[in-house]
Amino acid sequence: MPQKQINGFNIDINDEGYMTNHAQWNREVAAALAQEAGITLTDAHWRVLGFIDKDFKEKGVVAGMRRMNKVGGIPTKELYALFPDGPIKKAAKIAGYPKPASCV
Amino acid sequence: MKRLLILGAGTAGTMMANHLRKRVNPADWRMTLIDQYPKHYYQPGFLFMPFGLYSEADVVRPKRDFIPRGLDYVEGKVERIDAEKNRVRLASGGSLDYDLLIVATGAKTAPDQTEGMTEGDWRKRVFDFYTFEGATALRRALRDWQGGRLVVHISEMPIKCPVAPLEFSFLADWWLAQRGLREKTELTYVTPLSSAFTKPICSEVLGHLLRQKRIQVVTDFNIARVDNERHRIVSWDEKEVPYDLLVTVPTNMGDAVIERSGLGDELNFIPTDRHTLQSKEHPNVFAIGDATDLPASKAGSVAHFEAEVLTKNLLHAMREEPLEKDFDGHANCFIETGYGKAVLIDFNYEVQPVQGTFPLPGLGPFSLLKESRLNHWGKLAFRWIYWNVLLKAAPMPGIGHRMSRAGKQLPAEALQAGAAA
Structure with a gap:
C-alpha cells in the first residue's frame, strides 16, 4: 500500500488517493486532502463530512445522495456547490473513507 | 404455543x-x-x-x-x-x-422516485428489466430496434444484483452484433458511481471488456430527471445523455x-x-x-x-441463547459477458472479488474473475438449482455460508480497507 505525507502526517492510501486506514484521519489531514481537491473547508463542508463519518460508523458504507438529503438534511444542489463534480466521492475522500463502490 | x-x-x-x-x-x-x-x-x-x-x-x-x-x-x-x-x-x-x-x-423498483421517469416515454422508450412486466415490454421494444442510442442506466445505489446492468450491456453488445445492428447502435453505460468497475482488482482484470465491446461509459451521473420531450436523462449538475432507448434500473426500495x-x-x-x-x-x-x-x-x-x-x-x-455473529457478507454471482461466456465472483464484506478457482481450490471447475464458457453453463444451470435445491433449502455440498479463502489469489489489496467490520 502506498503512503504519503500530508500536512505533517503519514497516511496510507490506495492508488486513487483514498485513505485505507481511517485511524490516521484527523481534521488537519482532511483540510489538506480538501486543498488537494481545490476545496477550502468551511462549516458547511464540515457538516457534510460529519454526517458521512457518523453514518459510515453506523451503516458501513458512505451515504448516497438521497441519504445525505433525507437523513443528513443536506440539499443535493448544496452538495454539488460544496464538492463540485462528483460530490459523494470527493466528500468521501476528504472524510477519509473509501469511494462509494459496487461489488465489482 | x-x-x-x-x-x-x-x-x-x-x-x-x-x-x-x-x-x-x-x-x-x-x-x-x-x-x-x-x-x-x-x-x-x-x-x-x-x-x-x-x-x-x-x-x-x-x-x-x-x-x-x-x-x-x-x-x-x-x-x-x-x-x-x-x-x-x-x-x-x-x-x-x-x-x-x-x-x-x-426490494422493488420505484421509478416514480425519479422526476419524469414514468411519464410519456415510459414503456415506449424507457424500460426497466427488473420486473417481469418491464422485461417483457423491453423484449418487444428490442424486436423493433433498428439502431440508434441505447443507454443502460443505474439511477442510484443500492440496487438488486449490482452486476445486472453490466451484464445487460454485454449481452446487448452480443445480441446486436448477431442481428447486424451493432454498427448502427451507440451503446452507453451510465452510472452514479465513479467507474463501471469500482473494485481495483475487478477493474484491472475486467476493465478491458467495456473497451473491447465498445461500450461508452458515463460516470458520476446522478439523475435528476428524465426529459421526455427531448429524450434525455439529465443529472443534478445538468449533464445530459440522449437516448432512443433507455434501459434504466430505477431506484430500488424496500x-x-x-x-x-x-x-x-x-x-x-x-x-x-x-x-x-x-x-x-x-x-x-x-x-x-x-x-x-x-x-x-x-x-x-x-x-x-x-x-x-x-x-x-x-x-x-x-431457546433464548446468544446469537452467532456468523454472517460474513458472502456473495457468489455469475456475470454474463456475452458470446456464451461468463465470469464468476465470490466475495464477502472483507474480501473483494479476486481470481482463482471455485468451489474446489486448484480444480474449479469454475474460474473466478475470468471469462469462461463453463461459467456461462454454470449460470444457465443455476436456474434449475434455484428451483430445485435453493428454494427448498436442500444442502449445497462444498459451498458453505462462510466464504472460503482457499482457491483464491489474495494479494494484500484484496482485503478491503474500511470494509464493514
Whole structure:
C-alpha cells in the first residue's frame, strides 16, 4: 500500500488517493486532502463530512445522495456547490473513507 | 404455543420456511408465512428475457409449490407491523401476534422516485428489466430496434444484483452484433458511481471488456430527471445523455409496509445487524435478503447464505441463547459477458472479488474473475438449482455460508480497507 505525507502526517492510501486506514484521519489531514481537491473547508463542508463519518460508523458504507438529503438534511444542489463534480466521492475522500463502490 | 411469523414468500422467506420447517418442532412453535402475491419469479432470469433467451415459463412458478406442508400460509397483504406490540395487522382486517418475526419483504423498483421517469416515454422508450412486466415490454421494444442510442442506466445505489446492468450491456453488445445492428447502435453505460468497475482488482482484470465491446461509459451521473420531450436523462449538475432507448434500473426500495410501520431507513430498508441479522431496534425481529440495509449485495446467493445463519440464530432465539455473529457478507454471482461466456465472483464484506478457482481450490471447475464458457453453463444451470435445491433449502455440498479463502489469489489489496467490520 502506498503512503504519503500530508500536512505533517503519514497516511496510507490506495492508488486513487483514498485513505485505507481511517485511524490516521484527523481534521488537519482532511483540510489538506480538501486543498488537494481545490476545496477550502468551511462549516458547511464540515457538516457534510460529519454526517458521512457518523453514518459510515453506523451503516458501513458512505451515504448516497438521497441519504445525505433525507437523513443528513443536506440539499443535493448544496452538495454539488460544496464538492463540485462528483460530490459523494470527493466528500468521501476528504472524510477519509473509501469511494462509494459496487461489488465489482 | 409460541408463534413465528415470516413476512414475504420470495427467495429469502421461502428458504427460511423450508429451513425452519425441518428444524423446529411444530408442537412448540406455530409458523405462519404471509405473502400477498401468488407468483414466484426467478428474478435472475429477467436479464435473459429481453433477448428472447428466457420466456415466461422459465421464470414463473406458483409460490405455493415451494411452501412446505406443516406451516400456515396466508395469502394476504400486511397493512402494518406493530413491533412495539409484537403484532402484524393484515389489510383484510385481521391481525396476528408473534413471538419472533422474520421480515423478508424484499426490494422493488420505484421509478416514480425519479422526476419524469414514468411519464410519456415510459414503456415506449424507457424500460426497466427488473420486473417481469418491464422485461417483457423491453423484449418487444428490442424486436423493433433498428439502431440508434441505447443507454443502460443505474439511477442510484443500492440496487438488486449490482452486476445486472453490466451484464445487460454485454449481452446487448452480443445480441446486436448477431442481428447486424451493432454498427448502427451507440451503446452507453451510465452510472452514479465513479467507474463501471469500482473494485481495483475487478477493474484491472475486467476493465478491458467495456473497451473491447465498445461500450461508452458515463460516470458520476446522478439523475435528476428524465426529459421526455427531448429524450434525455439529465443529472443534478445538468449533464445530459440522449437516448432512443433507455434501459434504466430505477431506484430500488424496500416494501411500502416497512415505511408504513416506521421500521426502515430512507429507502425502506431495515437497519439490521450485519453479522446476526437481528433488527437493530427490536430484538425479536430479524430481517433477511433484500429487505435489510446490510452493506452486502442484494442477491439470491446472499439470501441463501444468510438463511443458513439466520436459521441457526432463530433456533438460538427460540431457546433464548446468544446469537452467532456468523454472517460474513458472502456473495457468489455469475456475470454474463456475452458470446456464451461468463465470469464468476465470490466475495464477502472483507474480501473483494479476486481470481482463482471455485468451489474446489486448484480444480474449479469454475474460474473466478475470468471469462469462461463453463461459467456461462454454470449460470444457465443455476436456474434449475434455484428451483430445485435453493428454494427448498436442500444442502449445497462444498459451498458453505462462510466464504472460503482457499482457491483464491489474495494479494494484500484484496482485503478491503474500511470494509464493514
